[in-house]
Amino acid sequence: MTPELIPRRALHDELADRIRQMIIEGDLQADQKVPEKDLCARFGVSRTPLREALKVLANDGLLVLTPNRGSTVAGVTEQDIQDVFPVMSALESLSGELAVQNMSDVAIAKLQQTHAAMVKAYRAKDLPLYFRLNQEIHRGILQGSGNAALIAVYDSLNIRITRMRYVADMTKDRWAQAVAEHVVMMDALTNRDGNLLSEVLRHHLENKRETVLRWVQKSKKTKVK
Amino acid sequence: MTPELIPRRALHDELADRIRQMIIEGDLQADQKVPEKDLCARFGVSRTPLREALKVLANDGLLVLTPNRGSTVAGVTEQDIQDVFPVMSALESLSGELAVQNMSDVAIAKLQQTHAAMVKAYRAKDLPLYFRLNQEIHRGILQGSGNAALIAVYDSLNIRITRMRYVADMTKDRWAQAVAEHVVMMDALTNRDGNLLSEVLRHHLENKRETVLRWVQKSKKTKVK
DNA sequence: ATTCATAATTTTGCATTCAAAATTCAAATT
DNA sequence: AATTTGAATTTTGAATGCAAAATTATGAAT
Missing domain, CATH: 1.20.120.530 (GntR ligand-binding domain-like)
Known part of the structure; x- marks a missing residue:
């Protein structure tokens, strides 16, 4: 997967937007596990800003973070x-x-x-x-x-x-x-x-x-x- | 300032709660600058989980993050x-x-x-x-x-x-x-x-x-x- | 073959590090 | 004295490193 470079702006912000979009579009499906490594590779960033974005998205109810077990996409129940x-x-x-x-x-x-x-x-x-x-x-x-x-x-x-x-x-x-x-x-x-x-x-x-x-x-x- | 140790749980979560509480209680006042270093010392944690908490609080509208200039407490207008x-x-x-x-x-x-x-x-x-x-x-x-x-x-x-x-x-x-x-x-x-x-x-x-x-x-x- | 135990690998949580930007401070000029 | 310039310091943004937890793989016992 070719790292897709992101234009300058607070990385965590941009990442949150991108990942949000991926969830809406169905690129990330409900209950799918989302390893940090994959997303880092996908966007060509380190884990630090990525994890910041994940926390925000979890706070918004779009992801479910289970301690020590990573993030999954929240399904619509x-x-x-x-x-x-x-x-x-x-x-x-x-x-x-x-x-x-x-x-x-x-x-x-x-x-x-x-x-x-x-x-x-x-x-x-x-x-x-x-x-x-x-x-x-x-x-x-x-x-x-x-x-x-x-x-x-x-x-x-x-x-x-x-x-x-x-x-x-x-x-x-x-x-x-x-x-x-x-x-x-x-x-x-x-x-x-x-x-x-x-x-x-x-x-x-x-x-x-x-x-x-x-x-x-x-x-x-x-x-x- | 003596580092107040935090009981176990996802640090960023705990930190977000604590800082939120500080804002409500008035320990952090409107428009006050909140250097990361101070909060890290206050809670005895590194900047990584702290910054995650700050992003979440900013997303909730409690803090204003200005790129490269840190966070300030959002006032009630x-x-x-x-x-x-x-x-x-x-x-x-x-x-x-x-x-x-x-x-x-x-x-x-x-x-x-x-x-x-x-x-x-x-x-x-x-x-x-x-x-x-x-x-x-x-x-x-x-x-x-x-x-x-x-x-x-x-x-x-x-x-x-x-x-x-x-x-x-x-x-x-x-x-x-x-x-x-x-x-x-x-x-x-x-x-x-x-x-x-x-x-x-x-x-x-x-x-x-x-x-x-x-x-x-x-x-x-x-x-x- | 299935189950269980244990070792190897991966993934996560958080601290540390490093570069870039912002801020502070001091000296020099007017 | 006030203003400006530029170095020293601090603060932030993001990558890297490391230990702990979880997952997977391997192999022995039934």
Whole structure:
């Protein structure tokens, strides 16, 4: 494996980002052991900054560190889903309320454009593009709340249940429904209807919950260790 | 300074706990520089595990690490308060709803006892004891939600605005009001009235917000660097 | 062949070391 | 006296080293 050199910046920070990304992307799978040596080779760094990154990721719940036995990737359990989604729902609700209060007309107009592009991607059945734009919109609303604590906390939960793999598990119906909900979202936003935006965001999240849950249940069967 | 030896357990974990505690207790003050050497001497450890702990605490927003310039204690700003409390409020609300659903009668009865002891401490004007029991009750309700994600997220926010110093800033009136709210809380809990519990928890938090805000504004004037 | 004991190897936890950056201090100039 | 320049010192970032724990491999006994 050729050591992939990392551009300058605090190494532990960069490493944490990279490894986080690997977990989300599925390059590191749930319950997989992650020897330090491998990651050091992978990134061409020594163990010192790597271990700093591992501690941070463990603190965020993405890795499980067992003393003297190294790190494993934390899986997404049904319990996690049961716990995380109600909290995210409450946060979405707040996010919607704050976004309609704080977003500028310009910011909303920009989201409208992204939304239009996303609908186009949907019609073209371009799943990767759709997904990217979809994420962009959700992030736009969250950012629109103007609340740094909300954003940080939401992200920390979202990352614990977001894995690229489950995207494939979205059914045609659900996809159509998701797009329909996005239309309502944009309406609520332009009309600055906080209650409606909150409600549709929560409903939208509920659909995500079901998709993630199905994915977790499926992969539970697959990996009969 | 005599090196205070630490009982066995992952050092970085223990260190993170200790330093976190020092920040809450005010042993490390806002914006204070924290040279690694000092902390190493303080705890009798090398820089390796210490730095791991620092990275984790920085990730939690308790420290600010500036590359090549070390760590400083993150202060509580008015902006932090503005951001953090609305999120905590939403979480308190959820916590209340879940607690009435999930807590056992036994657990509620235990909280009642703690509550009685707290009222007694209030009557005796024993502020430290009152504070300890008060925290115990709030933790009991949060735990009563049975939601690990909620607890983790709440804690992460709470720790960013909780500093022992501001306790002193509570006025007589506010103290009395806080106790009165606690009475309502316990009623709501025994009657398993989720809406009421949510409401009183949020209201209670609002009072905390004002106390913390006053403390931050006061200490802003004090430390004219 | 399976189980157990024990030796060899690997991996982890933490201390130490070294280079680079930042800070401090002192002398020199104005 | 104030400012500036540059060396001496301190502090940080990251690699290396070393001991302890865990894992794997080896071989003997059943």
